[in-house]
Structure formats: C-alpha cells, structure tokens
Amino acid sequence: KAGVTQTPRYLIKTRGQQVTLSCSPISGHRSVSWYQQTPGQGLQFLFEYFSETQRNKGNFPGRFSGRQFSNSRSEMNVSTLELGDSALYLCASRSRTGGNTEAFFGQGTRLTVV
Amino acid sequence: AQRVTQPEKLLSVFKGAPVELKCNYSYSGSPELFWYVQYSRQRLQLLLRHISRESIKGFTADLNKGETSFHLKKPFAQEEDSAMYYCALSGGAGGTSYGKLTFGQGTILTVHP
Numbered sequence: 001k002a003g004v005t006q007t008p009r010y011l012i013k014t015r016g017q018q019v020t021l022s023c024s025p026i027s028g029h030r031s032v033s034w035y036q037q038t039p040g041q042g043l044q045f046l047f048e049y050f051s052e053t054q055r056n057k058g059n060f061p062g063r064f065s066g067r068q069f070s071n072s073r074s075e076m077n078v079s080t081l082e083l084g085d086s087a088l089y090l091c092a093s094r095s096r097t098g099g100n101t102e103a104f105f106g107q108g109t110r111l112t113v114v
Numbered sequence: 115a116q117r118v119t120q121p122e123k124l125l126s127v128f129k130g131a132p133v134e135l136k137c138n139y140s141y142s143g144s145p146e147l148f149w150y151v152q153y154s155r156q157r158l159q160l161l162l163r164h165i166s167r168e169s170i171k172g173f174t175a176d177l178n179k180g181e182t183s184f185h186l187k188k189p190f191a192q193e194e195d196s197a198m199y200y201c202a203l204s205g206g207a208g209g210t211s212y213g214k215l216t217f218g219q220g221t222i223l224t225v226h227p
Contacts, residue, residue: 003157031213043200043217056214090158092215100146100165100204103215105158 002027004093004106012112018079021109025072025093031055032074033103034066037088046089049074050096078111086113116141118203120218127191128226135186135221137175137201146204147177147184148215153197161186161199171195191225198222 005024013019025032034046045058049068068074072093078085088110092103117140127133139145147164162170164177164184175186184201201218 033213033215035215035217042219043215045214045216048213050213058214094213100148100163102160102163104160107157 004091004104006089006091006106006109008109009107010110010112012114013081014114015081015083017081018077019081019111021076021078021089021091021111023074023076023091023093023106025074025091026095026104029093029095029104030072031094031096031101032068032072033092033094034074034076035090035092036060037090037108038086043090046076081113083113086111116145116203116205116216118201118216118218120199120201120221122221123219124222124224126224126226129193130190133188133191133195133223133225135199135201135223137184137186137218139182139184139201139203141182141203141205143205147175148202148204149173149175149184149186150200150202150217151197152200158200191223193225193227196223196225 007022031050033048035043037043047066048056052068063079066076088108090108091106094101094103119138121136149161150158151161152158173188177184198220200220202215204215
C-alpha cells in the first residue's frame with residue numbers, strides 16, 4: 001500500500017509570497033496532521049484534520065492554514081511568507097484520530113524562503 | 115501544557131554495549147507515549163508505543179508515571195541502530211490534545227563498530 005505522499009518535495013519562495021503544500025494520506029486514513037521541523041525548534045504540531053474538520057491546532061499564527069478534502073487529501077497554506085518559515089513540513093496520516101494510533105509520516109516538503 | 119524533554123542531543127556507544135535514551139514528559143492527565151525513529155535518508159517512523167508493551171528491534175521502553183519518564187533501552191546496541199530518536203506524547207481520549215503529537219528535540223544515537 002502506498003505511503004504518505006507530499007508534494008512538492010522542494011520549494012523556494014520569496015518573502016511575502018504565499019505557498020500551498022499538498023499531502024495524500026495512506027488509502028483509508030482519515031486523519032492528517034501537519035508538523036513543522038526546524039533545527040532550532042524541532043518538530044512542532046501545526047494542525048490536525050479528520051473528516052474535513054480541523055480537530056486540533058498548534059501555536060502558529062493565522063498565516064498558517066489548512067484544509068482537508070472529501071478524499072482525505074490535505075493542503076497546507078502559508079501566506080505572507082517570512083524568512084523564519086523556512087523549514088521541513090511533514091504530513092502524517094492515521095487511520096483514525098488521536099490516542100495511540102500510529103502516525104505514518106511523509107518525506108516532507110522542504111520550504112526555503114529567500 | 116504538555117512537554118517532552120530529551121536531555122541528550124548526542125549519544126555514542128560501541129557495538130554490543132547497552133544503550134539508554136532518556137525521555138521525560140510533563141502532562142496533566144494520562145498520556146500516550148511513543149518513540150519514533152528516523153534512519154538516514156528515511157522518513158520518520160514509529161518504533162514503539164507504551165500501550166503495546168512490546169519489544170521492537172530489541173528496544174523496550176517502560177512508562178514510569180511516578181518519574182514521568184519513558185526511557186528507551188536496548189541491552190546490546192548494533193551499528194544499524196544509529197539514527198535520530200524522538201520521544202513523543204499524545205493526550206489521552208477526551209483531552210484537548212487528543213491527536214496532537216508533542217515531540218522532544220531528539221537524540222542522535224551513533225553506534226561505533
């Protein structure tokens with residue numbers, strides 16, 4: 001069964017622009033979470049979607065938003081990019097939300113803001 | 115607020131030696147604890163979770179609620195164990211952080227031949 005797929009793998013954007021990242025979960029998985037990974041802050045939770053509804057949100061500004069479609073695919077959008085948004089963005093899918101359910105991670109999208 | 119602390123950024127051992135990666139957590143409630151591993155050029159993947167009480171690749175971890183710790187142990191380290199290890203916590207059912215994974219900063223384990 002195909003794993004979690006994130007596109008694109010690499011992105012270079014200019015400050016002030018916006019960006020959209022995509023995540024296709026494992027078939028049958030309805031929960032998709034997003035994480036930001038940086039050398040300084042490590043892995044930080046952005047938000048989780050389940051059945052097209054945002055279930056949980058981390059401590060990120062409103063410039064970070066997401067959505068989930070009826071086929072469970074998810075997109076994350078960052079508007080008005082700042083240099084500090086440069087990071088590896090990871091998506092994880094689960095068969096159901098929360099608890100002790102294993103999270104399967106994608107390979108990430110490397111975003112560079114210049 | 116929930117927090118996970120991994121005090122060692124780097125840990126080096128020789129092949130065949132015991133290894134222990136430390137993890138302490140802070141959470142007011144019943145947490146779910148995990149260890150995730152990332153091998154070189156591979157994606158982050160689950161190693162084990164406390165509720166399963168299983169041994170994976172020779173690794174075990176015991177949840178100590180009194181000390182709020184979830185240390186990862188292996189009696190005889192192998193070179194292929196070299197990787198980045200993350201301890202993570204998720205809130206239990208009904209909690210506001212249900213579904214959110216909070217990660218520690220990670221420990222890079224290097225096993226020398």
